[in-house]
């Protein structure tokens with residue numbers, strides 16, 4: 001993605017107030033990490049113009065980079081509505097991967113139709129450690145699908161995720177990222193010097209970060 005388009009997506013996320021800073025009462029992430037920041041991409045769905053923009057940017061990535069995609073797969077739950085929108089626009093089949101296999105009914109981990117050997121692109125709303133995305137990749141591979149790549153709206157750019165995607169041989173594209181977001185928020189004066197210092201301390205060791213409650 002170009003730096004300009006990364007910032008344009010970041011601008012939309014800021015406009016819809018999807019990004020929250022709460023250093024004094026840290027958020028708990030899916031990984032268990034504590035964080036002073038949370039990016040709630042689910043809010044994109046509630047703003048049709050932003051939703052359209054994100055959808056078409058995701059379509060461009062799939063169309064231009066993963067032209068062989070035969071199926072799109074959403075990662076539950078954030079990646080499901082986005083993936084379905086993109087699949088609908090590109091007229092591709094859609095499946096989704098649950099966080100865990102359903103405990104009644106068909107007992108499925110993957111919902112929808114996946115034929116062995118089909119090239120699949122995984123759609124995620126956000127990548128932090130990459131664990132959720134890679135669990136979905138592994139489930140698709142175990143079911144016989146060929147994961148050719150993945151696309152997400154946002155990526156924190158942590159080394160742990162970059163290395164995990166490399167090890168799993170999954171090329172990934174994110175429409176925006178933490179660096180673009182913070183650069184823009186600082187330019188717009190939305191982050192105070194104190195908040196910037198907190199974010200820097202957190203970003204340098206997110207797995208070890210301990211928030212000190214505001215006095």
Ligand SMILES: O=P(O)(O)OC[C@H]1O[C@H](OP(=O)(O)OP(=O)(O)O)[C@H](O)[C@@H]1O
Nearest residue numbers: 030031076077078127128129130131132
């Ligand atoms: O890269 P990771 O460390 O795995 O974190 C990112 C995951 O966390 C969020 O999902 P969450 O588990 O909050 O569930 P949701 O999508 O159902 O809201 C997000 O939608 C990603 O799937």
Ligand SMILES: O=C(O)c1cc(=O)[nH]c(=O)[nH]1
Nearest residue numbers: 029030037038039040128
């Ligand atoms: O890692 C997570 O759980 C996570 C971080 C974030 O900023 N936004 C989100 O939806 N999940």
